[in-house]
Amino acid sequence: MTQSVVVQVGQCGNQIGCCFWDLALREHAAVNQKGIYDEAISSFFRNVDTRVVGDGGSISKGKICSLKARAVLIDMEEGVVNEILQGPLRDVFDTKQLITDISGSGNNWAVGHRVFGSLYQDQILEKLRKSAEHCDCLQCFFIIHSMGGGTGSGLGTFLLKMLEDEFPEVYRFVTSIYPSVEYHLYPLSLIASLLMFFPRKSLFDIISKIDLMVNSGKLGTTVKPKSLVTSSSGALKTRHKKPFDAMNNIVANLLLNLTSSARFEGSLNMDLNEISMNLVPFPQLHYLVSSLTPLYTLTDVNIPPRRLDQMFSDAFSKDHQLLRADPKHSLYLACALMVRGNVQISDVRRNIERLKPSLQFVSWNQEGWKTSLCSIPPVGHSHSLLALANNTCVKPTFMELKERFMRLYKKKAHLHHYLQVEGMEESCFTEAVSSLSALIQEYNQLDATKNMPVQDLPRLSIAM
Known part of the structure; x- marks a missing residue:
């Protein structure tokens, strides 16, 4: 059985990570009601013997074992981690796998990367190695962070480079939250195996739509009293306190859906490494567009379940993308469908054939589909679908990011805050812009091949 390690960096990374562990525990509790430590739980949790051995060799009585998350928590401002350690999940995390500071990174990428990166490099490496030693077969690292602020972005990218150097054979799955205005254009394309990024604006739009639908009565008005879909720190209960x-x-x-195949049995489970191998034909182009259905029921409002075919249609609709994009009007390099629940492979194939005419794939990968069937649905639903697509529709997001960056950079706005950090030079910014420009050009090159006969296709110059 393979295991994975989750690395949470910065305030945003730790908050999302805490929500994930809460949902995962609730999901396992619903499936494994006897509380037996099995292979499903071992994929992201380990069993720790908490008995104390006395001086005479005697072993204390009482609680024998404790479930611990395979996680490393890092934040240079201790507030969020302390909140987690005082909350309902405090016993889930190994206190030896936490790294915190007091001062914080001051919302400065350079401080997080240059200052705290060097200062905590040895400690972080020790925690990562310890986590790897606790795995029988380490499959991948999940890194959760934000590209805003200082610790998540600066120390987060430092950590990714460290993982690339120390664990080159282990896949790095990166989940990044992008702010609306950003100076941090560190070339993540150089240090991640696969990256799912979520602009904060896109997530805010989805939440606004949910609020609008709930308030209009379209989703109904009855909230499930004991639902397990929403985390205890989730959307509906504390939305007004914590936006x-x-x-x-x-x-x-x-x-939760991405890792379902690693945690539960299924007739066609997908190895996590298969996602990267099948969806990333070029190492540089590893940015995935994700869609989730059911999406507008994550607030746990009682509504009739979606029909199966409608679920597949939703996954490719513009409204269900977690990025402001419409993949139907762009070029697919590959696509993965991760289905949960009592769904047959024939249902998946039928829907793929139904949707294929409306989707445009690159000429050299017309059958670029990867499917996964996990028999355990999310708690509260009969089935669900996560679609991951490598699609050129991410290009406008990068173009907008570059444009916003250049507006700040031309005015030298706030630049002195970064350059006053030792080791930080203005060439770091120009190199980042150059890397982003090259990435945009590679997507332009692929888009130019749309509707072009195979014999006329140019030779791609995408970096390998």
Whole structure:
């Protein structure tokens, strides 16, 4: 049985991670009601013997074992981690696998990357190695962070480079939340195996639509009293107190579906590494567009379940994308469908054949579909679908990111905050812009091949 390690970096990374662990525990509790430590639980949790051995060799009585998350929590401002350690999940995390500071990174990428990266490099490496030693077969690292602020972005990218150097054979699945205005254009394409990114604006739009539908009565008005779909720190209960909880809950639910094949049995389970191998034909182009259905029921409102065929249609609709994009009007390099619940492979194939005419795939990968069937549905639903697509529709997001960056950079706005950090030079910004420009050009090159006969296709110059 393979295992994975989750690394939570910064405030956003730790909040999303906490939501994921809460949902995962609730899901396992619903399936494994006897509380037996089995292979499903061992994929993301380990069993720790908590008995104390006395001086005379005697072993204390009482609680024998404790379930611990395979996680490393890192934040240079200790508030969020302390909140987690005082909350209902405090016993789930190994306190030896936490790294915190007091001062914080001051919302400065350079401080997180240059200062705290060097200062905590040895400690972080020790925690990562310890986590790897606890795995019988380490499959991948899940890194959850934000590209805003200082710790999540700066120390997060430092951590990714460290993982690439120390564990080159282990896949790195990156979940990044992108802010609306950003100076941090570190070339993640160089240090991640696969990256799912979620602009905060896109997540906010989804939450606004949910609020609008709930308030209009379209989704009904009755909230399930004991639902397990929403985390205890999730969307509906604390939305007005913590506006980002609802957004975090969406990302956590996506991760829950992404890891379902690694945690539960299924007739056609997909190895996590297969996602990267099948969806990333070029190492540079590893940015995935994700869609989740049911999506607008994550607030746990009682509504009739979606029909199966409608679920597949939703997954390719613009409204269900977790990115402001419409993949139907762009070019697919590959697509993975991760289905949960009592769904037959014939249902999946039928829907693929039904949807194929409306989707445009690159000429050299017309059958670029990867499917997964996990028999255990999310709690509260009969079935669900996570669609991951490598699609050129991500290009406008990168173009917008570059445009916003250049507006700041031309004015030298806030630049001195970064350059005053030792080791930080202005060339870091120009190199990042150059890397992003090259990435946009590679997507342009692929888009130019749409509707082009195979014999006329140019030779791709995408970096390998």
